[in-house]
Amino acid sequence: MDIPIVAGMILRAGPLRRTSNGTGVILEFPFDTQFKWLQRFLPHVKTVGVIYNPKENQERIESASKIASKMGLKLDAQKANLPQDLPDALKNLTKNADVFWGIPDNLVLNPQTAKQILLFSFQNRVPFIGLSSSWVKAGALYSLDWDYGDIGAQCGEMALKVSQGASISSMPIMAPRNVNYVLNLITAAQLKVNISEELIRGARQTF
Amino acid sequence: MHAEVKNSYKELLNHGQTIADMVSKNSEYGIYTENQESLLNLVGSLAVDTNVAYVSIFNQDRRQLVHKIFKPSVQIPSSLLNKNVGLTSQVLHEEFINKEDGKRYVDILVPVVSVAKNDPIEIFPTVQGTPQRKTVGYVQIGLTQEGFHKRINQFFISALLFTFWIALLGVLITLLITRKITSPLKRLKLATQDISEGKFDHQIKMETSDEISDLTRSFNHMLENLSNYRTQIEDRNAELTAANQQMRQEIAERKRAEEAMRKAEARYRSLFERIPLGLYRTAPSGQILDVNPALVKMLGYPDRESLLATNAGNTYANPPDRIQWKALVEHEGGVRNYEKQLCRHDRTIIWVEENTQTVRDAKGQVLFYEGSFKDITERKQVEKEKAVLEEQFRQSQKMEAIGQLAGGIAHDFNNLLTVIKGYSQLSIPDLKENDPLRENIVEIESAADRAANLTRQILAFSRRQVMEMKVLDVNTLLRDLDKMLRRVIGEDIELVTLFASDLGRVKTDPGQIEQVVMNLAVNARDAMPNGGKLTIETANVELDEAYALSHISVVPGRYVMLSVSDAGVGMTPEVRDHIFEPFFTTKDRGKGTGLGLSTVYGIVKQSDGNIWVYSEPGHGTTFKIYLPRVDEPLEEARERVVKDGLPLGRETILLVEDEKEVRRLTTKILEKQGYS
Numbered sequence: 001m002d003i004p005i006v007a008g009m010i011l012r013a014g015p016l017r018r019t020s021n022g023t024g025v026i027l028e029f030p031f032d033t034q035f036k037w038l039q040r041f042l043p044h045v046k047t048v049g050v051i052y053n054p055k056e057n058q059e060r061i062e063s064a065s066k067i068a069s070k071m072g073l074k075l076d077a078q079k080a081n082l083p084q085d086l087p088d089a090l091k092n093l094t095k096n097a098d099v100f101w102g103i104p105d106n107l108v109l110n111p112q113t114a115k116q117i118l119l120f121s122f123q124n125r126v127p128f129i130g131l132s133s134s135w136v137k138a139g140a141l142y143s144l145d146w147d148y149g150d151i152g153a154q155c156g157e158m159a160l161k162v163s164q165g166a167s168i169s170s171m172p173i174m175a176p177r178n179v180n181y182v183l184n185l186i187t188a189a190q191l192k193v194n195i196s197e198e199l200i201r202g203a204r205q206t207f
Numbered sequence: 208m209h210a211e212v213k214n215s216y217k218e219l220l221n222h223g224q225t226i227a228d229m230v231s232k233n234s235e236y237g238i239y240t241e242n243q244e245s246l247l248n249l250v251g252s253l254a255v256d257t258n259v260a261y262v263s264i265f266n267q268d269r270r271q272l273v274h275k276i277f278k279p280s281v282q283i284p285s286s287l288l289n290k291n292v293g294l295t296s297q298v299l300h301e302e303f304i305n306k307e308d309g310k311r312y313v314d315i316l317v318p319v320v321s322v323a324k325n326d327p328i329e330i331f332p333t334v335q336g337t338p339q340r341k342t343v344g345y346v347q348i349g350l351t352q353e354g355f356h357k358r359i360n361q362f363f364i365s366a367l368l369f370t371f372w373i374a375l376l377g378v379l380i381t382l383l384i385t386r387k388i389t390s391p392l393k394r395l396k397l398a399t400q401d402i403s404e405g406k407f408d409h410q411i412k413m414e415t416s417d418e419i420s421d422l423t424r425s426f427n428h429m430l431e432n433l434s435n436y437r438t439q440i441e442d443r444n445a446e447l448t449a450a451n452q453q454m455r456q457e458i459a460e461r462k463r464a465e466e467a468m469r470k471a472e473a474r475y476r477s478l479f480e481r482i483p484l485g486l487y488r489t490a491p492s493g494q495i496l497d498v499n500p501a502l503v504k505m506l507g508y509p510d511r512e513s514l515l516a517t518n519a520g521n522t523y524a525n526p527p528d529r530i531q532w533k534a535l536v537e538h539e540g541g542v543r544n545y546e547k548q549l550c551r552h553d554r555t556i557i558w559v560e561e562n563t564q565t566v567r568d569a570k571g572q573v574l575f576y577e578g579s580f581k582d583i584t585e586r587k588q589v590e591k592e593k594a595v596l597e598e599q600f601r602q603s604q605k606m607e608a609i610g611q612l613a614g615g616i617a618h619d620f621n622n623l624l625t626v627i628k629g630y631s632q633l634s635i636p637d638l639k640e641n642d643p644l645r646e647n648i649v650e651i652e653s654a655a656d657r658a659a660n661l662t663r664q665i666l667a668f669s670r671r672q673v674m675e676m677k678v679l680d681v682n683t684l685l686r687d688l689d690k691m692l693r694r695v696i697g698e699d700i701e702l703v704t705l706f707a708s709d710l711g712r713v714k715t716d717p718g719q720i721e722q723v724v725m726n727l728a729v730n731a732r733d734a735m736p737n738g739g740k741l742t743i744e745t746a747n748v749e750l751d752e753a754y755a756l757s758h759i760s761v762v763p764g765r766y767v768m769l770s771v772s773d774a775g776v777g778m779t780p781e782v783r784d785h786i787f788e789p790f791f792t793t794k795d796r797g798k799g800t801g802l803g804l805s806t807v808y809g810i811v812k813q814s815d816g817n818i819w820v821y822s823e824p825g826h827g828t829t830f831k832i833y834l835p836r837v838d839e840p841l842e843e844a845r846e847r848v849v850k851d852g853l854p855l856g857r858e859t860i861l862l863v864e865d866e867k868e869v870r871r872l873t874t875k876i877l878e879k880q881g882y883s
Binding site for chain 1: 235239240321
């Protein structure tokens, strides 16, 4: 119980927060980071569409909505309690959203829905922001990606501080300090999205 | 053949289009993402179809993303791809011959169309005008026609061979059939020529046993039938001609009969309309079915219609009588000379003589009654008057007989009374005042007086009374009698006298007439025990021939009428028939002699007058006496000289008297007075 734990490669901060001797770097970028990058890729976006399962992501959406608002964006969040709610949610999304923001949600984004979500993006010319490079490869416009090496270093640095006597409880759970991104230029061409040369060069990988 | 080729080609095209559509629908995502792996997997799956020569998928810029060639020798053409393909799912196709192997292929190009899922037309039709459809790529498929041509060639050869053999067989069969048909047909043609010339006895020879033979047999049969029919038609025609002739005769006869019937009907109608007898036809219900003008006139109806609208019962004087009449005519079948009374439209009653019969249907139900009425009212009236006259005559005869009988007896009886009274009067002076016989003789004389009085009345009735005829004024006579009358009738009865001012004179015995008036007044008094009014009236009357005809023993002429009327109890007809008979009385025994009215009758008759009585029970009685008027001047009333005692004399008198007792008595009286 007293052994301090520095965790890496974890998807959610929740379980770690409930402990008193654990900290680390989670595989999730803060919302402001995500929206900041979004505005870089798609500067004309005003409304960000998102589909979520309230049971899984209600708090996250509420938090994201506030942050988006602060950043001059409007979050158009469509609920989907069941898989069959997805078609209607997608349809509603097209009314206002300029971009489809993907968040980790097992109901909305999974291997079964992926092809339909991406086809929807192409057909309605609403860029989909993926969760990972796999999504980008499959047709998402881009996704932020983790610099796993740097996350390791970040975790190492935290462990070093603990070993030097720092109190683990005073060390907050961190988001990755480096942001990588993956870009699909074919999708950009299909959706007629202009991506600057600088961003293309900065991409960890392009398709 | 051409259709077969066309169909096979169309089938090939449909097959190619189906494959292209399948690829198109499944390649949308691969084209968007230019995912060659998924696109190659898709086109690779077509290798199993031997018709597919190649498949290519292009993006919307017509850049080939993947292609797969299953027939290595083929070169993919690009002519379709360069055409401007629209956004629709229009399919382009064209044939080409591959230079490499010289075979035919079909190139098919299908667009890959992407449709936005949020089709605005579905949600807000007014937001955007057209659905978001766009062509994102193309699928090009090549199909080899190798198998198709092979199949077509095989089919063509087979069809050609089949057609050849069929044609050959057809020619042979046609030749055979033609020969077989034409020869009997020629015979039939000849036969029809014969028929057209009316030769039905022609028979065609049969050589075969096929349909032509059947036709020939039918034809022969038809000929036979035609021959028979012609015979029948000719026979029938003859019958019809005869029947027609007969029918014409019948029609002519019928026309004559109808004309005769019409004339007869007109005659009978005329008879019905003109006959003076009333003719009718009535239903058992009383509905009047028909009447002739004579009956309408007889019953006084304004027209025929108004009589037809009346129920027969209402034409009866007593409507319920029709029920008895119906029973009679239905039971007897009719009536002959049946007399009955009918009620005219103006409610007057007439007598008719009826002859009627009841008409029944086959079941015996009464249909109607028909008959005639003859108006016999006049005859009935005459008969009635005749009956009255006969009765008057009979009564007169009876009175005459009674008068003669009574007169005969009274005359002889009067002689006897004269003797009784004479001897009594002769005896009385000879007896002393105290002689007991004297009182007896006085009683005998008194009784003889009463008897003589009765006898006088009988003689008066029998008109054997000695009349002292004088010309007199009845009014004066009645005025002189007024006091005595009032005394006789008493105070309870009012005496009213109505005297004619210019009353004619009569010649009669005034004493007798006084007797008449007194007798009638006494009778009137007795008829009014509780008082009443007694009216005595005089008038000049003229009795004409008509009156004389209806009243027996009346001689037409001028008369003075004297009537005596009371308001008493009146009389029944039976009493009235006997009142003038001697000794007939309705009064209590001892109160009347029954000679009062018979005396009146006798006096009137002896004065050549007539007396009639009018009376009904409860309505009083009126006696009317008619005395002949005379133009002679009035006679002065002779002074009666009443002398005391009888005259004395010494002369000799020749006495003639047939009655012995009377002669002796007279002799005694004369002798007593000094005569001899």
